[in-house]
Amino acid sequence: MTAHPTADDPKTEAELDLDRKQEEVEQSFAGPGERLEILSPDGTVRPGAEVPLSTEQVRDALRWMMLSRTVDVRAISLQRQGRMGTFSAVRGQEASVVGSSFALDPARDWIVPQYRELPGVVRHGFPLDGYLLYWMGNPAGGRVPDGVKVLPLQIALAAQLPHAVGLGWGLKLQGSDGVVTTYFGDGASSEGDTHEAMNLAGVTRAPVVFFLQNNGWAISTPRTKQTAASNFASRAEGYGFPGVIVDGNDLFAVYTAMQQAVERARRGEGPTLIESQTYRMGAHNTADDPTRYMEPVELSGWDERDPIRRVTSWLRSQDAWDDEAEREMQAGIDRQVDEAIESAEAFAPPNPEQIYTHVYADPPERLRAQQRAALDSH
Amino acid sequence: MATMTMIEAIRSALREEMARDERVVALGQDIGQLGGVFRATDGLLKEFGADRVFDMPLAEAVIAGSALGLAVSGLVPVAEIQFLGFTHQAFHQIAPQIARYRYRSQGRYNAQVTIRTPFGGGVRTPELHSDALEAQFVQAPGLKVVMPSNPYDAKGMLLEAIRDPDPVLFCEPLRGYRLVKGEVPEGDYTVPFGQSRVTREGGDVTLVAWSAAVQLAERSAARLAEEGIEATVLDLRTLVPLDVEGLVSAVEATGRCVVVHEAPLTAGFGAEVVATLQEEAFYSLEAPVARVASPDTPYPIASIEDYYIPSVERVVDAVRRTVSAK
Ligand SMILES: Cc1ncc(C[n+]2csc(CCOP(=O)(O)OP(=O)(O)O)c2C)c(N)n1
Numbered sequence: 001m002t003a004h005p006t007a008d009d010p011k012t013e014a015e016l017d018l019d020r021k022q023e024e025v026e027q028s029f030a031g032p033g034e035r036l037e038i039l040s041p042d043g044t045v046r047p048g049a050e051v052p053l054s055t056e057q058v059r060d061a062l063r064w065m066m067l068s069r070t071v072d073v074r075a076i077s078l079q080r081q082g083r084m085g086t087f088s089a090v091r092g093q094e095a096s097v098v099g100s101s102f103a104l105d106p107a108r109d110w111i112v113p114q115y116r117e118l119p120g121v122v123r124h125g126f127p128l129d130g131y132l133l134y135w136m137g138n139p140a141g142g143r144v145p146d147g148v149k150v151l152p153l154q155i156a157l158a159a160q161l162p163h164a165v166g167l168g169w170g171l172k173l174q175g176s177d178g179v180v181t182t183y184f185g186d187g188a189s190s191e192g193d194t195h196e197a198m199n200l201a202g203v204t205r206a207p208v209v210f211f212l213q214n215n216g217w218a219i220s221t222p223r224t225k226q227t228a229a230s231n232f233a234s235r236a237e238g239y240g241f242p243g244v245i246v247d248g249n250d251l252f253a254v255y256t257a258m259q260q261a262v263e264r265a266r267r268g269e270g271p272t273l274i275e276s277q278t279y280r281m282g283a284h285n286t287a288d289d290p291t292r293y294m295e296p297v298e299l300s301g302w303d304e305r306d307p308i309r310r311v312t313s314w315l316r317s318q319d320a321w322d323d324e325a326e327r328e329m330q331a332g333i334d335r336q337v338d339e340a341i342e343s344a345e346a347f348a349p350p351n352p353e354q355i356y357t358h359v360y361a362d363p364p365e366r367l368r369a370q371q372r373a374a375l376d377s378h
Numbered sequence: 379m380a381t382m383t384m385i386e387a388i389r390s391a392l393r394e395e396m397a398r399d400e401r402v403v404a405l406g407q408d409i410g411q412l413g414g415v416f417r418a419t420d421g422l423l424k425e426f427g428a429d430r431v432f433d434m435p436l437a438e439a440v441i442a443g444s445a446l447g448l449a450v451s452g453l454v455p456v457a458e459i460q461f462l463g464f465t466h467q468a469f470h471q472i473a474p475q476i477a478r479y480r481y482r483s484q485g486r487y488n489a490q491v492t493i494r495t496p497f498g499g500g501v502r503t504p505e506l507h508s509d510a511l512e513a514q515f516v517q518a519p520g521l522k523v524v525m526p527s528n529p530y531d532a533k534g535m536l537l538e539a540i541r542d543p544d545p546v547l548f549c550e551p552l553r554g555y556r557l558v559k560g561e562v563p564e565g566d567y568t569v570p571f572g573q574s575r576v577t578r579e580g581g582d583v584t585l586v587a588w589s590a591a592v593q594l595a596e597r598s599a600a601r602l603a604e605e606g607i608e609a610t611v612l613d614l615r616t617l618v619p620l621d622v623e624g625l626v627s628a629v630e631a632t633g634r635c636v637v638v639h640e641a642p643l644t645a646g647f648g649a650e651v652v653a654t655l656q657e658e659a660f661y662s663l664e665a666p667v668a669r670v671a672s673p674d675t676p677y678p679i680a681s682i683e684d685y686y687i688p689s690v691e692r693v694v695d696a697v698r699r700t701v702s703a704k
Contacts, residue, residue: 143485144486144487151483156470156475159474162440162443162444162446163443163447164447165440165447166446166448166450167450169451170453173403173451174453176451192439196435196443197443197444200435200437200440200444203435357484358481358483358485359480359519359520360480361488361543361544362544364619365572366622367519
């Protein structure tokens with residue numbers, strides 16, 4: 001937490017350092033393009049801007065953001081206890097993920113995720129215990145329930161972008177008005193698949209929203225080493241569709257940009273690239289050590305841009321939030337997360353049979369023989 | 379029954395299946411107006427329209443990757459990659475994505491995708507157009523690897539591939555496209571995967587081959603017959619699934635075996651055939667199983683490729699040694 005200096009309490013060197021760093025980050029984020037911003041870091045709405053959600057919707061969004069953060073804390077602790085494998089937290093990116101998913105209709109729209117979109121895919125119908133199971137290493141966690149329009153988590157960076165385009169294009173060919181949103185990082189945007197997918201989406205005018213979460217880092221590689229361009233959104237022009245930059249820590253701005261992109265796609269006008277400028281607060285995942293590449297001042301500085309704090313400040317200003325409401329909501333979330341963890345841990349542990357199932361619809365004899373031999377020896 | 383070339387048989391399978399099942403769509407580079415660089419899709423654009431026959435941007439990864447997405451949306455894509463040598467650009471979409479999709483999603487999604495692609499040498503193509511890479515794809519569990527050698531199989535196996543709920547890499551011997559002719563039924567028929575075929579019977583040695591190497595094995599067998607050596611020729615037809623039983627019984631019948639393929643020797647699919655025989659047919663072998671393959675070098679430039687791909691002389695030589703081994 002940063003101290004707030006007063007006139008007779010001059011800033012320390014470290015604090016000045018932090019200010020400089022903050023400024024640098026802000027500047028490099030902004031780029032030459034315009035950035036959509038509605039909710040200021042202090043929780044006030046920018047002059048002339050409109051709040052796109054009802055107070056009730058904002059509270060609902062806040063709930064998803066708080067749920068996400070609670071899962072992060074719990075999952076990291078489970079990982080430390082050896083009860084979970086590697087986990088990639090969302091912390092810092094909650095407004096980006098939740099704001100974007102709020103513009104989607106789970107009944108007809110699809111989410112094609114990377115691996116850092118927990119509140120989005122869970123809101124869309126992916127069960128929370130299933131999500132945890134995936135990271136606990138149980139194959140059952142890979143199964144998206146029937147009817148839930150989410151594709152499996154993707155570990156090969158950007159490999160899901162071509163899938164999203166094919167899916168959106170296929171929906172369009174079959175007369176559906178569904179929109180496909182695919183998530184990826186600033187690092188993943190350097191992959192060839194990103195280029196190939198955006199190019200095809202432009203050519204086919206597939207109803208796809210490319211939601212790039214620019215969280216400043218790809219493990220230890222800073223955004224500035226990912227591209228020489230000052231922003232990622234401007235790439236869209238080269239593919240023949242709009243690119244927009246949005247303050248990814250601003251729930252209202254993310255939702256607004258996303259809603260416009262989804263509407264555009266639904267009207268048959270094709271893809272949009274949204275660059276959500278957010279921040280990964282902390283480690284890349286539980287196997288990562290950010291102190292090797294991030295300066296402590298940078299880490300603490302981003303607390304001021306905490307997307308959750310921003311939303312609660314706004315709600316307070318509307319008299320729609322207080323400590324009591326927060327305690328109540330948090331208690332409900334804690335119960336929900338406890339239950340999900342309990343249910344995930346109570347899930348039947350994987351058995352050797354599962355190695356062999358779902359490789360082929362009808363396994364070749366050779367695979368059946370391997371399966372028989374292996375199961376006999378167990 | 380009509381006599382057709384390989385390319386005609388492939389085209390007729392595509393046409394008939396697109397007419398039968400409106401979910402089937404074709405995608406690839408130059409497959410529309412041009413009808414494909416080898417004309418496998420000639421006339422399809424005109425017959426089925428631009429909503430079913432897509433000329434794709436020049437980008438192999440998104441051809442394969444978007445085919446997966448099209449499949450998830452409910453369509454049945456048949457993608458063409460212009461040459462197997464260019465599947466390197468799409469390998470990460472084919473092996474870890476398409477092939478694993480059923481597994482990753484625990485059966486919720488499957489990639490009913492057929493990827494057609496010509497390969498093989500002997501036609502003086504520019505560099506990288508002739509590489510035989512089938513063994514790389516055999517290591518991608520979830521994928522079927524299909525290697526027809528003649529027009530009858532090409533049509534029946536392509537129909538089988540398109541209808542198969544699992545993804546299929548369908549490799550077409552480009553040297554055989556116009557050279558290899560055969561009788562092909564007009565209507566609908568399929569050739570099931572995992573069933574090898576004896577194309578010639580002889581009691582002295584079994585030649586095991588697939589795709590273009592089958593004709594080479596047959597020419598070699600004809601030459602050997604002149605010397606009094608009678609060879610069985612076994613066409614594996616599909617590498618995944620592999621017809622272990624057919625392979626073993628064809629080799630047990632002669633006790634001797636030579637495997638012939640166009641891909642480089644080391645870790646080529648021939649090595650798999652030899653290992654399988656070692657495990658399953660060891661006590662009926664009367665000689666070590668020999669392999670005739672390409673050398674472990676890159677596929678050379680056209681003027682010297684004849685020194686590279688296995689020839690009748692090399693096969694005959696290997697057979698002579700195998701047959702005389704005590
Ligand atoms: C194709 C591929 N290369 C490398 C990796 C290893 N890897 C996992 S996450 C990561 C960084 C990803 O950064 P970014 O795309 O910005 O997403 P973030 O994790 O920051 O959300 C790397 C290099 C991978 N998973 N896939």
